[in-house]
Each structure stands twice: as structure tokens, then as C-alpha cells.
Amino acid sequence: MHHHDDEIDTARTQPAEVRTDRIEADYILETRHDPHQVAMVMAGEQSSGTFVALPTETEELRERAAARVESLVPLEDTPSESGVMHRVKVTLSWPVESVDTSLPNLMATVAGNLFELNHLSGLRIVDLRLPSPFAVPYPGPKFSIEGTRRLTGVHDRPIIGTIIKPSVGLTPEETGDLVRELCQAGIDFIKDDELQADAPLSRFEERAQSVMRAINDHAERTGKKVMYAFNVTGDLDQMRRRHEIVVGLEGTCVMASLNSVGLVGMIELGRFAEVPIHAHRNGWGYLSRCPTFGWSYKAWQKVWRLAGADHLHVNGLDSKFAEENESVIASALTCLTPMFATKPCIAMPVFSSGQTVRQPPATYAALGSPDLIYAAGGAVMGHPDGPMAGVASLRDAWDAAMAGIPLDAYAVDHAPLKRALEAFD
């Protein structure tokens, strides 16, 4: 699927900030019509235009308010039965004065009606550049990598995490027991499954109490405070209440499903959160998996980082999901790329889904950084020698990856890794 190539820019150092006072968005456009004309229609639809020329739409008005087609770069055309399908990369821009610096209003401008235009056969928004005034009204991540490392006490290596499984069905007591076991196993980070929130089978408050009892006991005994991402996803009052409970119990992280709470939900959470926000992107498939329509992660994640996401999910290499490896790495790199000179808004990428001891070498080679959360379910709980060996094997695999030593060689005198390599191939 060639569209992925056009979207993926693996350089971590590109200038992220627009030099002007204009908002810019890049799109991959597919159309059977003249691409220049379609780009003009897009700019019109998303600013002053309508389908009938109106006397009120003066030249002066267009000058102060209209979107502009900044550039149009031809990509490889696709021949088809019914004529050539043109593929172009289009950059549109808008003056901040006609949009303002509100993220919800930005969405309607850069990703509103234009996807429905019948002049086009495909449209993906692949990047977004915001001028510096956008950095003012939003908090951005309050904790980011540094705050997460401080709260977990984990430095110079990835944070090893796991997910409470089964996703739903455990009682609060059973969850607490599992967390106790995971703490003893040496885990750094644990998260609720995104399906678990405040259901009758596991009420939030009871679960939080049970989990934090295990975590606080362990911290008292060992000095190591495990970070638990409690899923506060819900209505606003529910999110506020659950966040209060977490903070009251000395918890150090909350989780929210971005596509469930939406932008206003995330902005509010970003404002009141006193602990890092673990941002889950479940539902991302319906926004991104179609080759011709939707969002690229590079554009999408900027909005959520500015709203306050500290950790952002990016899948993982060789996962159980359909996403290709190069797309996963591009997503992680973009989370680590500063957004504004004065407010970098760096989010810590979360690798998950089918992750075992197998992926660290390729992950580290591609990312060039240990600033990530590496979350594994089965690789921890399903290790043949139990969860302590599971955690140890993942630490081993990352130590090997960061030292540039092949896993097999490193496994010779690291038994947990050796056993894991036998179990997970």
C-alpha cells in the first residue's frame, strides 16, 4: 500500500513549527479530476466558499479569510479502467484570524466536510503544522517522559509494563491480587484494559482501592512505586471523580480512551489532571486503516499532545494488528518530535499488542531511544517460569538490544531470556 510511504517521514528532527501565522495541513488527495481544481475546491469548502458565487464574497474578504493552496506535489498516478487516478500531496493553509486557536474549531477546519466532496476519490490528512499561538491556551503534557521517569524511578531504559488480563471479568480483589503478584515480579507499569472502567463487575473505586493497597504496600517494603494507569474514561463528572479517587489513593497515572471521550473530554482532563495521562487510541482503526480516507497518526497525535496526552499508544512491531512496522516506528518518532520551540509537548510512545522478548532489538534500532513504555501481556504472565521471569526476560531483551548484543548470545547467561526465546517464537 504505497500511501503509507508518502506519509512516513522517519526523520526526528524536521522543523515542527510554522514560521508564519497560518495553520497548515497536508493531504494525500486522489481524484480523477484536475488536481489543481480539486485543491481549490477543498480550500473553498473549508473557508469562504459556497457552490454559488455570492455578491458578499468580495476579493478583500477572500484575502483576509480564505484558505490558500500552498503547494501541490504530484505523486505516482494509478491507471485504472475508468481513466487515470491522480495522486497528489496538497498543502492548504488558513489564517489564524479566521479560525482562532481553539482545537475543536481547528478540527472542523482541517478535517471537516472536505472528506465528503464528490470531486475526490480519496483524501487522507497526513500532517498538521500549527503556529505558535496554539501553544498558549492548552497545557500540553504536564509530565511527559521526564515526569513519568521521575514517578516510576526508571531511568535510561524503557519502562516495562503490562496490562490487566483478562480484560474484563476479574473482581476488584482478583485485580488487586494480580497487581500484587506483578509488583513482586518487578514490573514498572500496569494498565487497566480499555474495556474496564466502572462496570458493576468491577467498580472503579473498589478496584482502585484494591490495586493501590497492593502498590503502596510494595512501595513501602521495597521503595519501588509501580505506576498504574487507571482507566478514568467516562462522562466528565465520572472522569473528575475517578481522578480524585486515584490521586487520593496516591496513584500516579490515569488512562483515557481518546476516541471515547473526544477532544473536549481530553482538554478538560488535561487541565485538571495531577498525574500523567496515559492516552489510549482504541478505535484508531476506523480512522486510519482505509488506504484512501482518514487520518495519519502524524497529524492526529499533535492535537492530543497539545490537549495533554503524556503517553500515546503506537501499537508495536510484529503485533497482532494490521499496522505495518514502519508505520509503528514513524508514529513513535513523531511522538518524540517537538511541536513548538517553547513547548515541545513530547509524549512517551507506548508499544503494545503481542509484544514479547523478540521485538526490542528492531524497536531500539529503529527508534534510537529508550524513551518508551513497552507493554506486554502474555510475555509477562505467560512466561514458562512465571511473571517474575517474564519481567526479567523483557529487561534482558532490552539490555541486549541497547548493548547491541544479539538476543541468542545474550541469552546464554540470562536464563529468563533463554526460556522466553524458547516459549515465544
Next chain:
Amino acid sequence: MHHHDDEIDTARTQPAEVRTDRIEADYILETRHDPHQVAMVMAGEQSSGTFVALPTETEELRERAAARVESLVPLEDTPSESGVMHRVKVTLSWPVESVDTSLPNLMATVAGNLFELNHLSGLRIVDLRLPSPFAVPYPGPKFSIEGTRRLTGVHDRPIIGTIIKPSVGLTPEETGDLVRELCQAGIDFIKDDELQADAPLSRFEERAQSVMRAINDHAERTGKKVMYAFNVTGDLDQMRRRHEIVVGLEGTCVMASLNSVGLVGMIELGRFAEVPIHAHRNGWGYLSRCPTFGWSYKAWQKVWRLAGADHLHVNGLDSKFAEENESVIASALTCLTPMFATKPCIAMPVFSSGQTVRQPPATYAALGSPDLIYAAGGAVMGHPDGPMAGVASLRDAWDAAMAGIPLDAYAVDHAPLKRALEAFD
């Protein structure tokens, strides 16, 4: 695109409420694998499952918490180069006890990670049935059709509306002048463009004051209060403040872009709104236009109605957008279909985008109801004899449609319609 046929159910009278205490969702699944097996993977991914069998996932736990595959109906398979692509309609169900009645948590359950599973090549969520406990925590539309008719004084025919164009660029004074002209032209309803919110070029408060001065003057003089949907889309505090301004100026409607504010934003607005909520679906294209992935409107709109949407956009027949006519009608019908016996949550469908005098006959024939807002931009302002004739021509067209008289025949002694038919073909 045959997927549309499977989604569209034009019956307005299907039982909308689930008889059990389970949540049900229907999907159109495309896969090269065994569809039964993929459906089981979907159910697992969206409830208790993980990719490694865990000792904690007992039979009893699965019984109380797991999703079930309720049915699997084969649709037409598609032969392709690399083997047969199976197409099936899958119905999954979940016990309310493992999800709870929170709409954001519902989203993560019915539309979470499953779109990313690599066992499937296509997945659309095409319907959603919620058990009655969901009707309790959410307000649903507070005004619906009845309240909108009461506030506008328009009965037994569609509400004729228009949109402020150019979309952005007019000053508050220019907008007020345009509204004054539209009031004099006999319009029932006017809306902000979704690109217009609170930009420096047209600050919300100034625009609202200017617009409501025109509307209140007109109402005092004529007794007719035009409904204006002010775009309150923004952060939560911005939405609250703008809503207060509207209510303080005796405005009768607010508008929000659903995909911009998200579910928490809409739920909050639904709770505090004292006037009808005009729900704009811009961005709908990136959720729906892909043939194989995404959402059907039938599933999607239920969530927003329950959250409080009084008016819901459905495009219009023969619009400038890519949506097919039968899909537009199916969307409108589903807005008019009760959700719960005790709380029907009916939303008034809004027809817009390239609407002129041409579409009313087919629209009325297909919908069988005048309970809609018919919004036209160019057909009002661009009428050769001016906006008053524009509004009159749309009223004529609807009178003709509802009386079953062909437009050409009706136009013989209705000059505004006659001129419009010449101008808009």
C-alpha cells in the same frame, strides 16, 4: 458499492430496543479467513480475551463477562486474485454488567481495537442496540421535533433554513445585516457555518449581539422568531460561556460539531443546554466514506441522540457530496425511529448541501414526513429575484411535494418557484 445495500434498512418501524440486558452491535465483516473464527476473535478482543491462554481466564469468568457471537449471516462473497473474500454480517453482544451504561465506555467496547485486527480485511459497524438502562443517565434531545416547531412556530411543513455564507470572513455587523435581510425574506432557520466560531474576524459575542438584534427586532415587528443556530463548538468553558450569551440574548438554538467536541463535550452540552442543539457532523467523511472500514450512520447517530442532539445533519439528495441518495434517506429515517419505548430520542434530520427547489418531491416521497430542516444556501441568496423569492420558492416546492403536484405544474401560478426552476437545474 454493495456494502451500502446491506446497511440500509429503510423501514422506520423496526423494534429499536433490545429485549435483554445485553448490548448488541452489528458489523459487516470482510475476511479471507474463516468468518466464524474471526467473529470469535472479535468477541474475545472486545471482552475477556488475550492472545495467550491465561490461568485466570476461567469458564465462569467467561460466562459472566465475555462477549458473545449472537449471529453470523453470510453475504455475497467477493472472489479476488488471492482467494475468496468472505463477507458476513456479524452480531456481537455484551452483558451490561461488564460494560456499564456509560456512553464513552460503550464506544471502547463496540468500536475499539477490533478494527485493527489483522484477521480481517474490512469492518464496518452498521447498527447498535442498547438495553433500556442506557436511557437513564443521559438526557436525550430535550426539544426534538416538537420543541423546535414550538420555538419556530412552524408546523405541518419542513422548517426552511439557510446558512451564513461566505462561511468565514464577514464581520459581526455584516452578519447581522445578512440576518436582517434573511428575516425579511421569510426564513425560518439560519445557522452559522461550522467554520465560524469565535475567530478574531468575527468574535462570538459581537456576532451573537448583532444577529439577535436583527432577529429580535423582526420578531417584535412580525411575531415571527427566526431560529439561529449559533456555533458554540469549542472547549468546555467556551461552550458554556457561548451558550450563556445565546440564552441571555433570547436566542433559541446552539450548534456543535460532534467530531470536534467529542462525546464528553456533547454529553456536557446536552446536560446544560436550555435551547435545542443543532448537531453538525462535519468530519463524517473520514468515519464513513471508506467502503470497507468505519461507521454507518445508523449506529453512529444513536450515541449522539442519547447524548442530546436535537437536530442531526444527514446531507441531502443530489448533494455536492459523494453520499448516495438512498443512504441519505436511510439516515434521515433512522433519526426519526424511536430508540427506547420510554425515551424515543427522536432527532430532527437536517437536509443540506446543494439543496434547491429540485429535491423536495423525492425527499418527501422517500421520507413520508415533513419533520425535517431543509437548509439551502445558494438557493436562497442566489435566487434571481433575491432572497425573499428564494425562500418563497422553497416553500412552494415543499407545498407542491406534499400535495403530490409536479413542480412544473405547480410553478405555473407560483412565480418564485418558476424562476427558481429556470435558475437551478
